[in-house]
Amino acid sequence: MSAVIQGVAGMGFALLCAPFLIQVFGPTEGVKQVVLLSLVLNAVYFGREVKGARLKDALSLLLPSLLVAPLLASWFRKFSPDVLLVIAGTITIISAILLAFGVRTTQLEGRAGALGAGVMSAAMNVAGGLSGPAVAMYAVSARWPVTSIRPTLQLFGIGVNTVTLLSLGSPNMQHLPWIGLMLGVVGGFILAPKISSERIRPLILSLAFIGGGWIVLKGLW
Template sequence: MSSEFLLVSGVVALSAVVQGVAGMGFALLCAPFLIQVFGPTEGVKQVVLLSLVLNVVYFGREMRGARFKDALSLLLPSLFVTPLLASWLKKFSPDALLVVAGTITIISALLLAFGLRMTRLEGRAGAIGAGVMSAAMNVAGGLAGPAVAMYAVSARWPVASIRPTLQLFGIGINTVTLLSLGSLKMHHLPWIGLILGIAGGFLLAPMISSERVRPLILGLALLGGTWIAFKGLL
């Protein structure tokens, strides 16, 4: 068993635990490693598929708290633009898109962290913007979570509703993204790390108080925005 395999499995396991606790964060932590090991195209595909598996598993745990109507309002615009973005990004450099999306996410996370409520991130217009941005970030880097998490925090969803609603949204956006990106090499997927991470997520999630979930989400969104903007600049 190679050291590279152990490292990737360990990172995937840790990322899956964070996803179970906060409702997001898997791709933020493991995408850089998977992309580095398997390349930008195959790495993103693996991140999206593994994220989809986690979405299904964790949504089944707490689906009763999901805000189905809100998830649908975020999904509709993202599902519409995902195939278009996947086709467009194959022809053009996604760098500018990544920088813009990452910068907006960083600014939103910082403003919300300092207690400023952003009304433009709420309502139908906010849902459309968050859905489109999430689709763009997912196609380019496997990061569907930060944009919709900013919408959820700004709209002041109950903490108990954030995790299952993000998982429900993830099921839709990751399914369409995976279909749009094409097939991937299944034998390279770190399934062992994923299974261990899911077990850890189920174990630790009930131990994390609701007061700690919101700052955790904001911190992960800030990390994701920084990573995606840095990737675009490079």
Template sequence: MTTELLFLPMGVALGAVTQRVTGVGFALVAAPLLVLVAGPFDGVILANLLSLVVCVVVLARTWRDVDWGRGLLLVVPALLAIPVGAYVARTVPGPVLLLVIGSIVLVALALVQLSARARILHGTAGAVTAGAASGFMNVTAGVGGPAIVLYAVSTRWEHRRFVATFQLYAALVNTASLLSKGRPHLGASAILLSLGALAVGLAAGELVSRRVPAEQARRLVVLLAMAGALATVVKGLLAL
């Protein structure tokens, strides 16, 4: 219970601040900590649920900049990949899933770090690849953003349009992920604690976004997410 009271609100609040400051990154920061607290299945469901709330809030402020055509081009392959990822999430043993989730986040972080030189996703084929990879990763690990970020960098997508479109994309993909897996088996107190931390994080992010440069915020995202992902891998190894 002590772990839940500490890491659950901390992960959610930090993720919300990150999302508000950079436009992406809630799941990268929050998902590893949520998995540590709630387990690989319920933790990812909770990450999907909270990500959905965050995206809807940010989308309400940015919807005028949404690139609807490109957003739908990413959403369709993501939705097709989600049932496969949901099956994997249901059938793979817990310790193995912890290792998979932690490893996926680490690989995703490496891709984002290298994305300035890895302009590999172009045109329709690149969008389909990014969407499918993102959908699978979202439902299994709760982190669908890195694949879309890699596509955005590869195509030199204007940041303002990317941030707005990503909120629409992530809202639809998280909704589909939740429908494919159901509600988390968590107590009402844990969910209410998470929602409260989410509200605090979004409010804090509003203030932080006026003071912290985006590049500095991005570095912090990577450090926090890497720490959470490594802890998840260690937990999976110990459970084995």
């Protein structure tokens, strides 16, 4: 389902599936599963939209992420699983709220904005498998053309998810998530021309908010 929504709306895969995979596999393994699946999905959709990518902007976001992700991965290993659940769930909830209200700020523009968005994206990816919200808000605040946002963020996702996996380690291979991903990609290609992304966006954010809340409660109790 998450891959279908990503194909239709251009966003939402990790935001939607991260709470549930973390719930099933635990905070450490769940994040690894999300990051690997996201990496594959980034590559699939980037191959379809490569012409609109802004290489320079992707690199400006990616460089700070590449430097910070290994340090953060080492630091997060010191936390207990329950603490990581609360961190991942809280990040999911905040991301859903900010995207729902279309948060936009001039502080996210320029080189300083790219640096901040790249670092925040790396932190959110290591903790909760969510590299997208921070850089999506940067792209909107920087007024990128709509046709460039999706391919550029897919390119960024390939880089940040790769370095995150190298930092966290490889996940245990599970058949069901991969089967779901493949079916979702096919479904996304079929449904994308038929469904408006604006119709499905509220569903993405609502489910992400609920899932994030559930993970926080699980970590607390």
